[in-house]
Amino acid sequence: MTSKISSAVLPAAAPHTADRDRGTRIALILLGLGVAVAAPFLLYPVFVMKVLCFALFACAFNLLIGFAGLLSFGHAAFFGGAAYVTAHAAKVWGLEPALSILLGTASAALMGLVFGALAIRRQGIYFAMITLALSQMVFFLALQLPFTGGEDGIQGVPRGRLFGLFDLNQPLVMYYFVLAVFLAGFALIWRTVHSPFGQVLKAIRENEPRAVSLGYRTERYKLLAFVLSASLAGLAGGTKALVFQLASLTDVTWQMSGEVVLMTLLGGMGTLLGPVVGAGFVVALGNYLAATSLPVPVVIGAIFVVCVLLFRRGIVGEIAHHLRRRST
Amino acid sequence: MVTLFGIPTQALFGQLLLGLINGSFYALLSLGLAVIFGMLNVINFAHGALYMVGAFAAWLLMQHFGIGYWPALLLAPLLVGLFGVVLEKTMLSRLYKLDHLYGLLLTFGVALILEGAFRHWYGASGQPYPIPDALRGGQNLGFMFLPNYRGWVIVASLITCLGTWYAIERTRLGAYLRAATENPTLVQAFGINVPVMVTLTYGFGVALAGLAGVLAAPIYQVNPLMGSNLIVVVFAVVVIGGMGSILGAIVTGLGLGLLEGLAKVVYPEASNIVVFVVMAIVLLIKPAGLFGRER
Amino acid sequence: MPDTPMLEIADLHAFYGESHILHGVGLEVRQGEVVTLLGRNGAGKTTTMRAVMGIVSKRTGSIRFRGTELVGMAQHRVARLGIGYVPEERGIFSSLSVDENLTLPPVVKPGGMTVAQIHELFPNLVGRGSTQGTRLSGGEQQMLAVARILRTGADLILLDEPTEGLAPVIIEQIGRAIHALKRRGFTILMVEQNFRFAATIADRHYVMEEGHVVDMIPNDQLAANSEKLHTYLGV
Structure with a gap:
């Protein structure tokens, strides 16, 4: 019962566009880069940085659900856990920011290895429940361990000087650093999805027994994908800790795990850009709702319900579907 | 002071009692999850929220209509069950042909x-709900003091669990349920309206959660978030027990509650995570769960 | 109205998803008859039965049972009209005991057989009541699958390959049981690969090929048509 979730929703993750579209695509990429570079002059840099962190988080999550058919309901553990480690390394140990983030990422990778090894022993719905339960354990640990600061979290984390050279307290410097982190993570995901490894993952998603009978040791592929996804989620979480100079319980709750599911579902599972769009939408929505009296969880929950019932391809998936239908 | 393994027995039995009460709720909730999963193949994430709604229904009935505990014990689960029926009819039933994960997401x-x-x-703070008059006070059992209400909660949930087990495993209606879990198409071809059965099963499963909520109201206060962390623990219970067996869900729920109680005495820091640790160990040794069948 | 057939199928098309399985099947079964559907694997025999029961829900054309149109009817109502279904895979429930399996299908009409009569017909089932349904041998499971329909008062029985994979002794026993049912007045539509077995019981045979009925042979003309039949069935 490995997920038919994605195959039903999206015919192909990689757009099978012909060469004539290559130019359009390069143009689009350049346009996107241009927007990203110009964004801090048009919007609040902190807002855009938040979007980038969550976009990376959602892309990491999507690597599992969209390309391997594994629904993790515990990704907050990696995101929030890495945030704690990064914050601790930067604040208490006084490490250089990139190194702090690296440590956070490594801790997420390690956690991903342990959680993944346990969770891939079951499939489908059980996989989701196991990852959820394990991440809840991380939540309780974060609540109780001495170094996490309990309810307060780790506050006042110094951003420091990147490589000892660039002062990250300058908003623009911080912004371009975050952008670079995001692009590096996104490029890694892009490479992974289009690599032979990514093809095997898709084969597992479509039909795991067949992949097994073809001689693939699917467990290993799933575990590696899980560790990679956890690491990237950690990278996002560590970066976020520096942006907000804060690591807190919010980032390890199961509601956070749910939020990243929503970003991906809303943007389009199994599409490369979907999680980015979804993250932007959800973060913007959060900012908007903060200024109103509407209860945020109710709105988020309602979007969830609507997405699942009516809109399973997500924004990007829907657009891609229409474009494909028009072209054929 | 009397001690056992160096622990004062009062504290030990007190915590074990608390554990048994938590375990009763785990059992009631995981039982409902198992019944729903068997028929619908849906993991009902709203189970914890509906447990909370059950408690609130009892509280609201008392606040607005002066309806007390005993009628609420029947009415609140009924209301929650009705809500479940509407939810299944209008939303869940549209998802059966898709991947099961969509049911979880919905x-x-x-x-x-x-x-x-x-x-x-x-608001986020709890609302107090009084213990019904008939169950105030307690019994001195010699080795510990047992508040009457807590004893009642354990008995009531045990009766409900065993009653559900009996209904499913030993009655004609239960035979329909088991058969429809196995092969709904054929049961339908025998002239039984399976979609209606599915709807009612979901209603019944969530009504169990609502009942647990009413039972919990006088113990834990009525709080909007009372089900939110509970549901994750119950998921772990379900993974540990495996969803193949009704009795398994009951036994696992009670056992893990006791284990948690024990941990509170022996090593309080670990009491929150002991269930998850057990889950990890069970996954390593018997991935299908203690009572589960490999599918 | 003795002249209206009990079951009348006309221009029946049925689909599994996108694939079109039945292409205009037409046949009729009269009260008290035993009729078989013969044909190679994949000819559409099982699908015809599943279409009657509403299990294949994507269908067009007409299926009339005692004049009532079944196409478009809710699936669970079909059995309630008095049609009993014995599926090819027998469909014995493993989580139910033999007795629970036997009493599972609800009684839809008065006049069904009692458990005692059923036990007389299938002595193998006597004393096995508390056994888990799927612990029975293949032949006993087949008997149970037939037996549970007889209680319900259904008077048209759809039997899908009742002899498949069974030993000759058991086939003989099943054959006797079907004869007994016929004497009791049951009407039977039966899918059968084993046409020698079919010839011992049936009144008429429909031959199916690629989703059509291509021929109808009364049982008494079977010998005369044996060459034709061999070509149809490829035996």
């Missing part, structure tokens, strides 16, 4: 809506 959204709405209306 009910997750429903859980967020319910918890968010109640929090919006009633």
